[in-house]
Amino acid sequence: MRDTKLFSVLPEYVCTPDGMAIDRHGNLILSCPNYARDDWSGMVLRLDRQGKAEKWFDVPVHPETKVARNMGIAFDREWNIYLCDNQGWSERPELLYKGRVLKLKVTDQGEILETTVVADGMEHPNGIRVKDGYMYVTQSYLHPEKREDGKLVSCVYRFGLEERDIHVTNTLADPHIFATFVSQNPDCQYGADGIVFDKAGNLYVGNFGDGAVYRITFREDGSLGENEIFAQDPAQLQSTDGMIFDEEGNLYIADFSANAIAKVTPDGRVERIAQSPDCTGVDGGLDQPGEPIVWDGRLIVSCFDLVTGPDKVNSKHEMPATLVQMTL
Numbered sequence: 001m002r003d004t005k006l007f008s009v010l011p012e013y014v015c016t017p018d019g020m021a022i023d024r025h026g027n028l029i030l031s032c033p034n035y036a037r038d039d040w041s042g043m044v045l046r047l048d049r050q051g052k053a054e055k056w057f058d059v060p061v062h063p064e065t066k067v068a069r070n071m072g073i074a075f076d077r078e079w080n081i082y083l084c085d086n087q088g089w090s091e092r093p094e095l096l097y098k099g100r101v102l103k104l105k106v107t108d109q110g111e112i113l114e115t116t117v118v119a120d121g122m123e124h125p126n127g128i129r130v131k132d133g134y135m136y137v138t139q140s141y142l143h144p145e146k147r148e149d150g151k152l153v154s155c156v157y158r159f160g161l162e163e164r165d166i167h168v169t170n171t172l173a174d175p176h177i178f179a180t181f182v183s184q185n186p187d188c189q190y191g192a193d194g195i196v197f198d199k200a201g202n203l204y205v206g207n208f209g210d211g212a213v214y215r216i217t218f219r220e221d222g223s224l225g226e227n228e229i230f231a232q233d234p235a236q237l238q239s240t241d242g243m244i245f246d247e248e249g250n251l252y253i254a255d256f257s258a259n260a261i262a263k264v265t266p267d268g269r270v271e272r273i274a275q276s277p278d279c280t281g282v283d284g285g286l287d288q289p290g291e292p293i294v295w296d297g298r299l300i301v302s303c304f305d306l307v308t309g310p311d312k313v314n315s316k317h318e319m320p321a322t323l324v325q326m327t328l
Contacts, residue, residue, distance in 0.1 A: 002274045004261075005284035007300055007325035008051030014321045015040065017302040019073040019084075019127070019242065020293040025108075028295055029056070031073040035089060036306050036317050042068035042085070049296050051323065057110040062087055062098055070102075072128035072195075074135065076161055080105055082118070082135050084125035097170065099125045101137055101159065118159050119166040119176070125157075127195040127242065129203075132222075135159050136178065138192040138205060144170045152183040154191025156205060156216075179216055179227050183209040188311055194243035194253060194291075204230065206240025206253065213240060213251070213264060233270035237262040238311070242291030242302075246328055252299055254289035259313040261289060261301065261326070274326055278315045281305060281322035288314040289324075298325045 010017060015036040021029045028047040034040040046056040059068035065087055072084040080103055087098040099122030105113040119125075124141040137157045145153040158178035159166060168174050183191045188209035195205050203216040212232040217225035231237075231251075239257040246252065251264040260275035274286060281287030281303040290304035303322045308315055 001272075002326050003284075004274050004276065004286055004301070004324045004326045006282065006322060007298075008047060008053055008323040009282065010045070010053050010321040010323065011055070012320065013040070013055070014043070014045065014053075015317070015319060016304055016306050017321050017323065018071045018290050018304060020291055020300065020302060021073045021075055022293070022295060023075065024079050028293070028300060029073065030302065030323070031070045031083065032321075033069040033071055033086065033089070035069065040067075042070040044070065044073070044081075044083075047323075055110070057106055057112055059083060059085070060102065060104075060112065060115045062100065065095060065098060071126055072137070074128045074130045076130045080161075082128050082130060084128050084137060086125050088123050097121050097123055099123060101125055101128070101135070103161075103164075116164050118164055119157070119168055121167045121170070123170045126193050129195050129197055130161070131197055131201070133161055135161060136195060136203060138195050139170075140191045140193055140208065142170055142172070142191075145172055147182070152189040152191050152209070153180060154183065154207070155180045156192060156195065156203075179205070179214075179224055181205070181207045181214065183207055185209040185211075188239070188257070194240050196243045196245060196251070198245055198249065204243060204251065206243055208239050208241065208256070211237045211239055211255075213243070213253070231264045231268045231270050236270040236272045241289065244292050244294050244299075246294050252292045252294070254292050254301060256288055256290060256304065256307070257312050259286045259288060261286065261292065261299070276313075278313050280318045281324060282320065284324050286324060287318075287322060288312070294328065297328065299328055300325050
């Protein structure tokens with residue numbers, strides 16, 4: 001097992017860090033939905049290579065809920081920002097089906113020049129990647145879709161970068177659904193979560209509850225080719241949250257439930273490479289890892305530190321929020 005160590009103790013106004021991306025200047029950008037506090041809203045931070053964090057901007061709030069709950073984050077080639085505003089993550093009835101995908105133009109000083117609602121009405125938007133004129137968004141639940149066996153359906157949506165004001169149906173009839181998944185694990189009915197492209201342009205999606213990584217190929221016309229399990233090993237990987245590739249084609253996965261990081265080699269072999277017991281994160285431990293990113297020769301991991309349950313190592317939420325690091 002590899003050692004992890006503390007990278008950053010985040011400011012006191014952050015309680016649940018999540019998705020990450022790298023900006024045009026090489027800074028680490030961190031999306032913080034701040035779920036642990038109902039009276040706090042989501043924001044985006046910027047960190048330097050020493051782990052010093054500052055608020056970049058507050059995410060525009062939902063007009064009805066008056067908060068933002070931004071999780072996945074991505075840039076396009078023009079450095080516009082795309083965010084998954086997962087309003088329904090807490091599953092409170094008044095917040096369900098209010099999720100959004102936002103597109104923002106923001107200055108380096110944090111001034112929001114323009115906000116576009118790409119899609120709304122979403123049950124559970126989670127991760128996002130941008131490629132070749134489209135954004136690909138995981139939605140971890142499609143509860144309106146009822147299967148005879150009772151198993152959960154989830155999906156990846158595909159939206160054009162210039163599309164706006166799409167109201168999704170959260171059903172398989174939605175024309176923007178690109179790929180679908182069924183979670184087989186009866187003890188963890190949670191679906192599509194982590195998402196990432198490899199160098200060849202294949203799309204990889206984690207089915208969280210099954211601890212499975214799917215590889216999606218594309219036909220020449222851009223339509224869905226194959227959607228098959230690429231890697232799965234319950235002894236080494238329990239859950240699949242955020243995912244990232246290194247330059248050698250190794251895939252690193254945040255095993256949210258097990259307080260662990262797994263590495264998947266290009267041939268699909270899964271190995272748990274780091275794991276922590278229940279901890280605070282301040283000692284450099286993995287405190288419910290939510291998202292990894294390769295940056296500056298290191299793997300940086302956000303510690304979500306909120307969800308508990310019989311299948312989770314994490315037992316409670318603590319402050320301060322942290323990021324940890326490990327060597328590749």
